[in-house]
Amino acid sequence: MAKVEIYTKFTCPYCYRAKALLKQKGVDPEEISVDLGGPKKQEMIQRANGRMTVPQIFINGKHVGGCDDLFELDGAGKLDELLAA
Template identity: 50%
Template sequence: MKAITIYSNSWCPFCRRAKMLLDHKGLTYSEINIEAEPAKRQEMIELSGRTSVPQIFIEDLHIGGCDDLFALEHQSKLDPLLSS
């Protein structure tokens, strides 16, 4: 299984929703809270080109945000990305 990283903050409902999907699928992920680690916010922006959370990565592949993650799941494209 590939490494998953999610940049988030503690109060974001979209972050919670994305993590709930990952948890439901039994996936392990690394969470980077940009509130607790403010320097990581700039890292997230540089890697994703976006300023909003969540920003989700599978290995070095930027998936996008919560809606993008759910779109991949509904199109049955998430599991192949994780196992390829």
């Protein structure tokens, strides 16, 4: 199973949607909270090529984007492929 990391904020509905989809796929992602900003938020921005919104999702270290991007991958039938790697 792939290693999935997701940067989140507690009040973010898109974070909950993304985590629900991952859970449905049998994935328990490593959740990294950026509620308080700081070094983890800076790390997220750097890893996500300047994107500042949450969630930001990484599969096996590769940036796949946010919630909409995750659902787009799933709709195109590519998410299961990534998660199986």
